[in-house]
Amino acid sequence: MGGPRILAYLFLALGSIxxxxxxxxxxATSLMTPExxxxxxxxxxxxxxxxxxxxRAMQTVPLGRFFLNSLLVACLTTAxxxxxxxxxxxxxxxxxxPFKDGLFFLFLATMMIPPQVNVVPLFMLMSKLGWIDSYAALVVPxxxxxxxxxxxxxxxLGFPEELEQAATLDGCNIWQIYWKIALPTALPALATLGIFTxxxxxxxxxxxxxxxxxxxMRTLPVGLAAFKGSFRETTDWGQLMAAGVISVLPALAVFLLGQKYFIRGLMAGSVKS
Amino acid sequence: MLLPSLLGVGIFTLIPVLASFGLSFAQWNLLSPPKWVGLANYAALMSEPLFWKVLGNTFVYAFSVVLFEVPIALALAIALNQQGWVVKIFRTVFFLPVVTSMIAIALVWNWIYDPQYGLLNAALGAIGIKPIAWLFTTDWALPALIVMGIWKNVGYSMVIFLAGLQNIPDELYEAASLDGANPWQQFLNVTLPMVSPTLFFVTTMSTITAFQIFDSVYMMTQGGPENSTNVAVYWLYQNAFEFFQVGRASAMAYVLFAIILTLTLIQWSLRKKWVALES
Structure with a gap:
């Protein structure tokens, strides 16, 4: 109590401001007139x-379309x-x-590859497939x-196997067990992965x-960057900020609704590695 | 059951990473077929002053961000390591920038850094500092991006620190205060040693994230003025998609990969040692 605690709250208050x-x-800017x-x-x-x-922003650029593109790509990728x-x-x-441990290690190792390293060959693969400028390129990789x-x-691994063994005795095959027993128990972990993705x-x-x-075909961030680029010197910040607000809200909403699962996912990444 | 992931990761991660490696030994403008040139791309990089400038900028950016972000995040986590709804709200507030797109953040910070109408110069003007043309000067553009990078990522490091702090048993603090240790001594002798594995993890993770900076540069400076904010991934992007120098871009990609891989491997090996020490 006392001194240190007041100092801590002051630090926190300044920081959060x-x-x-x-x-x-x-x-605020998204709601201001140019004057x-x-x-x-x-x-x-x-x-x-x-x-x-x-x-006005909706008229200048197809914001609605960008929004739907982002939503479609994010939902398909997540699912x-x-x-x-x-x-x-x-x-x-x-x-x-066979090779179970080796394959698992291989998967783990791919987490060390920064995505930027793969961008050029992946782009060439997409153009070979004729996928450039399509949802396939945005979603499939x-x-x-x-x-x-x-x-x-x-x-x-942390879940007891008994239920699944009982189901095997009842004649369920592996797919039925996966779908009917394992997946429903894994809902919290699936929520974490879903929100993250x-x-x-x-x-x-x-x-x-x-x-x-x-x-x-643009998603919101790409559309937003092009929108800003198109203005150059005499930027209409009001319209830009309006577009920015629209692009920020869905991610923030998903985070606030699923904060618990999101933070849990961060921990999983930090504790186990 | 494993097949979809195996094929997917194989086609979209493993094959590209090998192809990228192969392309770094080739000369290719995307039109005529690639030509094997051996180490020529790497040699060309080494003798190109801009490469060293870009690499230097990336290092300055990454280390400056980490140097400030990590201590601030630790301080925040210590202040927030308690129960109650006020603390929960603070945590959420500090975490908001982490889940916001860098493009939207860059948009508003661009406006904050505006030399004439920006909030920052207005605030500095109130304490008598003359306006600075932040993103338009070679001296201030990179620091401006650094400040924004810290602001964006500090919440992530804070949350990881909080997890580390919550693993410290209360008895250690009780014992320390019985021994007459003041808060500062408790921090030095209990918190810091106990949180050091987390500290190490946060430092390497933040460094890796910072090395991958791209969005804010693309959005705010395009690498300028005079390449003072040109960084590894942005230069890679320029070479591949603006100058069509695929070989050079791939060589740059592998230099970046080597740096990040080194950091990750150090993290993994030392982490194991630390975990062993704890148990």
Whole structure:
């Protein structure tokens, strides 16, 4: 109690203000008229509100389309990762097959490869397949990953096998056990993987930047970057910030709803490696 | 059951990483067929002053971010290592930038750094500092990106530290305070040694993340002014997709890979030692 505690709260309060100011200013600017935006000294809060920035931004660029693209890509990638990772994880946790340890180590090792190293050959693979500027290029390479396998395998290993053995005696095959028994028990771990994948895909930039050309295929971050680039000197920050707010809200909403699972996933990554 | 992941990771991760390695020994402009040139790409990199500048910028960026981010994150975690809803709200607030896209963050920070109408110069003006043209000067553009990088990632390191701190048994602190240790001595003699494996993990992870910086550079400076913010991944992107120098881009990719791999391997081997020491 006393001195150190007050100092700690002061530090935290100052820190969280500096965390929040950029968010607040983004929201505030998105509601400002150009006169308010370009006033000196800069104003922190808009009055009167100028919500027309949102409708104007929608007219300048196909924000709705960007939004749907991002949503589609993030949802498909998330669903796909949950399926492929849980299957592989279950195999690693319960099945016996040759080279099991070696293969698992190989998967683990791929987590060390920074994605930027693969960007050029992957781009060439996409153009060989004729996938450039398509949803296939945006989604398919993201459907697989070692992180989810690692996370879910850990979960399956920590779960007692009795129920599954009983099901085997009742004549269930491995797929039925995986689908009816193992997956339902793994829901918390699946939620962690799902939230992780959704947020990462929603925010990803380099890959969608490289594999999309036409405006109607852009995801929100790529569309936002092009939107800003198109303004150059006389930037209409109100419209830009409105687009920014729209792009930020879904990821924040998913995080706030699933915070517990998200943090748990971070821990899994840090404790086990 | 394993097949989809095996094929997927094989086709979209393992084959590309090998192809990238092969391409780093080839000359290719994406149009005519690739030509084997041996180590020429690497040799060309070594003799190119811009490569060293880009590498230098990347190191300065990564180490500056980590140097500030890690102690701030540890301090935050210590202050937040208690129960209660106030603390929970603080934790969430510090974590918000981590889950926000770098593109949106770069957008608003671009506006904060605006020389004329930006919030930062206005705030500094209030304490008598003259306006600085942050992103438009060779001296300040990289530090501006560094500050933003710290702001974005500090919440991640904080959460990992919190997990580490919660593993420290209360008895250690009780024993220390019975011995008459003040808070600072408790920090030095209990917290720091107990949290050191986490500290090491956070440091390497943040360094690896920082080495991969791209989005903010693309969005805010395009590597400028005068390449003062050109960094490894941005230069790789330019070489591959703007200058169509695939070989040079792949060589750059492998230099980056080598750096990150070294960091990861150090992390893995030392981590094992530490865990063994604990148990």
């Amino acid at each position: 500096s965390m929040l100011v950029p968010f607040v200013w983004m929201l 308010q935006m370009f006033s000196l000294p800069p104003r922190l809060l808009p009055s009167p509100l100028a919500p027309e920035n949102y409708s 796909g990762q949950m399926v492929t990772a849980s299957m592989a994880a279950y195999a690693f946790a319960r099945l016996r097959f 993201g459907l697989f990953g070692a992180f989810g396998i690692f996370l879910l395998r850990q979960w399956f 959704f947020i990462a895909t929603w925010n990803s930039f380099l890959w969608p930047l490289i594999v999309t050309n036409s405006e109607h």
